[in-house]
Amino acid sequence: MDKDRRAGMVDPTVAAGKIAEAARASRSMCMFKTEMGDSEFERFSKLIHSEFGIKMPPSKKVLLQSRFQKRLRALGLQSYQEYCEYVFSPEGQDKERQHLVDVVTTNTTHFFREPKHYDILNEMVLPAVWKRHGTGKEILVWSAGCSSGEEPYTLAMVLSEFADRCQGFRFSILATDISREILQKAMRAVYALEKADEIPQEMKKKYVLKSKNPEKRLIKMDKLIRNRIRFSQLNFMENFRLQTPQDIIFCRNVVIYFDRATQEVLFSKFCDNLNPGGYLFIGHSESLSGMKLPLRQLAPTVFQRI
Template identity: 55%
Template sequence: MAATTGIAHPRVMSSKSFQKLSQFIHTQVGIKLPQGKKVMLEARLQKRLRVLGMDSYESYVDFLFTEKGQQSELRPLIDVVTTNTTEFFREPKHFEILVQDILPEWMRRTGGHRTLRLWSAGCSFGMEPYTLSMVMHEFAGWNKSFSFSILATDISTRALQHAARGVYEQDKIGSIPQQFRKKYLLRSKDPNKALVRMGPELRQTIDFRRLNFMEEFSFDKELDIIFCRNVIIYFDKPTQERLFRQFCRCLQKDGHLFIGHSESLSGMALPLEQIAPTVYRRV
């Protein structure tokens, strides 16, 4: 019989450890993990236990709350618990509204005499900011005085590293219009690798940074457009409202906020008016 090696499969996480860990995650990053998420958290933490050579979740939790654990394990834990589900041109109606209504109005109002500032808040693996960059480049082709910059942030270091590289498997680009693929994407020189890379003109317009929504944040200049879609659904209601208030403080008057179709601002007293489903203007 062959010898077995490695760390044994960890036992089930105790309710006490789960509560301690879920409370810590909520405090650090705002993500609420109800009891029903325990099995998911166990599955996602198994790789970390193997990396650290631990055979139980209790050992992991004990380590996490040491000084060394706080220094070395916080970011890997955040990478484990954050969900990075995204795609190019997700919720395409948003980009239609942007190009057909919001950008022309912004040009009329400003004359294009300054740079349009966009923020992809919770950018995950980068599909959203690269989509925005394609859309902005197309609009700039029709409006020569138009210029823009995109800030893209996420709490996950792993996701940001992937986004900054701008390299994706070919089966991820199906939602990108064919004319955009030809214009902005680079295919791998190795025919055996089904990979594409975002072109330099896209990469150069995006500033990727790590940002934790649980920390206070502000910017040198107010923003014109914020995309924060399918992010706040992981937070509780008080955290959501606090975040949206902070977003509003970062927005120019007449700036716009886009949220996901599974999200709602209902019951929140915010200086926003709805102009389309999940699209709001700062008043």
């Protein structure tokens, strides 16, 4: 058989693989052809709001349906009704709630996100805190809703640079999130190489390790930075109280998923965990307007506890 004819033949192994893949895709489509019923969505919506604080209006039904497909596959369930019954069963309440958190939460972040905040932190807030506390106290910083870790690692780099300039300046960072899965990713401190483009060159040289294997295109935060951060799981809907009030709290682009009443309750909790004179940073798409809180505004989305 000549070369051209051989080249035109189909490898039976490859063909079998493609057929199997098509069959799996077909079964998947059949499995989820039934849409989530309104009654199931209403139950899920109420649960997600009460347990995690996240508002889930009817317009989010298709999104929620899409995200739940992963769990239906993992559990071998055939419909959203079956999944709903499982989630609300005693076994589901014990075993599935954490998976539910991982599925419904949104984790969008990057290094030096909303960079103006870090300018304010470096130029105004840290000098004020340093002047007030000096070398006698470790500065406590909380990254609330830390997602995959870019925010606390950014804070660690900025504060480390400040500490290099101010001998005796000491700090520690607490980073919390509701999702155990995303916290595990944050603790690994491994990111795609292109993520490093957001980090200033001088900091990149000092605090970022590049994979020795060029094919992997990965970076990892240096151990010096990793050791500055303590990660912990926290649900904002719980009646939490930190062991020690914080000097600086970053909670940015988290409460946008909560309704207004839940936002005010949460910010009140933050104030209870913030030292007098301490600072709160929120996202530029968020607002404290009309809320009765012991805070005064210093700059857009930057507040100080009275």
